[in-house]
Amino acid sequence: MLEFNSLALLPSIQQAIADKGYKNPTAIQAQAIPHVLQGKDLLGIAQTGTGKTAAFSLPLINRLGMNKVKVKSNQVRSLILTPTRELASQIELNIKTYSKGLSLSSAVIFGGVGHSAQRKALSKGIDILIATPGRLLDLMSNGYIKYDQLEVFVLDEADRMLDMGFINDVKKIIKNLPPKKQTLLFSATIPKSILGLANSLLQDPVKVEVTPENLTVEKINQQLNIVARKNKPNLLKHILMKRKIRSVLVFTKTKRGANKVVEFLEKNKIHSAAIHGNKSQNARERALNSFRSGKMKVLVATDIASRGIDVDHVSHVINYDQPMEPEAYVHRIGRTARAGREGVAISFCDETEVKLLKAVERYIKLPIPVDTGQPYHIDLNKLPAAIKKKKRPSQNHKRATSRRRNENRAGNKSTRRPAKRPSRRSGKS
Numbered sequence: 001m002l003e004f005n006s007l008a009l010l011p012s013i014q015q016a017i018a019d020k021g022y023k024n025p026t027a028i029q030a031q032a033i034p035h036v037l038q039g040k041d042l043l044g045i046a047q048t049g050t051g052k053t054a055a056f057s058l059p060l061i062n063r064l065g066m067n068k069v070k071v072k073s074n075q076v077r078s079l080i081l082t083p084t085r086e087l088a089s090q091i092e093l094n095i096k097t098y099s100k101g102l103s104l105s106s107a108v109i110f111g112g113v114g115h116s117a118q119r120k121a122l123s124k125g126i127d128i129l130i131a132t133p134g135r136l137l138d139l140m141s142n143g144y145i146k147y148d149q150l151e152v153f154v155l156d157e158a159d160r161m162l163d164m165g166f167i168n169d170v171k172k173i174i175k176n177l178p179p180k181k182q183t184l185l186f187s188a189t190i191p192k193s194i195l196g197l198a199n200s201l202l203q204d205p206v207k208v209e210v211t212p213e214n215l216t217v218e219k220i221n222q223q224l225n226i227v228a229r230k231n232k233p234n235l236l237k238h239i240l241m242k243r244k245i246r247s248v249l250v251f252t253k254t255k256r257g258a259n260k261v262v263e264f265l266e267k268n269k270i271h272s273a274a275i276h277g278n279k280s281q282n283a284r285e286r287a288l289n290s291f292r293s294g295k296m297k298v299l300v301a302t303d304i305a306s307r308g309i310d311v312d313h314v315s316h317v318i319n320y321d322q323p324m325e326p327e328a329y330v331h332r333i334g335r336t337a338r339a340g341r342e343g344v345a346i347s348f349c350d351e352t353e354v355k356l357l358k359a360v361e362r363y364i365k366l367p368i369p370v371d372t373g374q375p376y377h378i379d380l381n382k383l384p385a386a387i388k389k390k391k392r393p394s395q396n397h398k399r400a401t402s403r404r405r406n407e408n409r410a411g412n413k414s415t416r417r418p419a420k421r422p423s424r425r426s427g428k429s
């Protein structure tokens with residue numbers, strides 16, 4: 001097995017890795033770092049949880065640290081573009097840790113907070129800039145960021161950029177970058193348009209791929225709870241009270257659903273908070289910090305908000321609602337069992353979700369074992385007949401359903417791929 005000390009990384013970086021407690025490089029790190037250190041472009045097919053942040057950060061810091069130059073005002077030596085604020089903050093945290101002692105400057109910029117601190121930071125010139133696309137474009141178009149000194153460009157979670165409607169912004173940003181640079185592109189999946197982007201962006205790249213699906217499925221204890229829709233809140237309460245849970249991420253389909261779960265838990269004296277796109281940056285950060293520090297045991301999230309939640313000790317993931325896309329199941333449960341740890345993933349399935357569950361099981365190529373011992377268990381075949389044989393809905397019911405559907409559409413774009421690019425502002429990058 002490859003060891004960190006066989007990689008040509010600066011001693012202070014080796015020390016930071018040791019301090020962090022990493023023993024061996026993860027698969028993506030072992031495959032990517034040697035090539036990136038040689039200055040090669042890279043196409044990395046990997047998702048969060050695989051250690052991809054260090055896979056690009058360590059060689060990037062090494063390169064900039066080996067060759068220090070004075071960064072001119074509003075210039076940046078490297079740019080890491082990532083889709084969400086949480087991911088951006090997380091990456092910056094990692095960069096600061098790995099680059100300790102090297103006097104490299106870093107800054108993070110994203111929307112939802114004031115401009116002035118970000119402008120001030122940029123005016124000094126930055127070695128490593130981590131940004132989400134919307135705010136970056138704003139600052140670029142006002143002349144606050146220049147790329148004459150750019151050496152390395154990292155495009156993180158390219159497929160998510162596409163899902164979130166940021167891909168045109170990303171392309172605009174890329175147009176402004178100098179042609180001569182090292183480029184690293186990471187994506188969990190490679191849909192056609194990302195392949196096109198990769199082909200135009202990368203020069204003679206090395207391709208490395210890690211497939212966390214199998215890994216995730218093996219390491220995580222997965223359980224399925226069949227439950228009538230109306231009993232979901234009680235089942236959640238039961239699990240939170242009865243099981244030894246250190247920290248749990250609860251996934252809901254919609255933002256409204258997330259808020260409702262939190263309301264229910266608070267009523268039952270279980271401290272929790274929701275994070276989703278309608279929450280302010282401060283509220284999200286407060287919730288995340290309190291969850292990270294262990295003060296708050298339960299964090300409720302929608303799929304998009306969950307990207308980039310890098311909390312080491314998530315012991316349980318609860319899929320309160322089935323994911324709309326089976327891939328999201330793997331992303332969700334990958335929040336537990338991070339980097340070699342074990343975790344438990346409990347999924348609820350009610351009478352309206354059987355199809356979604358089947359899609360998940362097809363995708364992971366495994367049936368999820370059913371927990372028949374939980375007090376709200378019902379036989380899958382005895383779930384209310386509603387979905388199996390759809391009754392013709394009454395006019396009132398139709399109106400209510402259509403209203404609900406519209407609300408969900410407006411309130412939660414996280415689970416569906418937008419047909420058109422939503423406005424940058426609404427994405428709140």
Ligand code: AMP
Pocket residue numbers: 021022023024025026029047048049050051052053054310311312338339
């Ligand atoms: P990432 O995929 O970059 O979000 O990383 C997932 C988690 O793995 C983070 O908590 C990292 O701190 C951790 N991690 C990254 N590299 C290693 C490593 N070589 N050994 C152990 N943990 C790691």
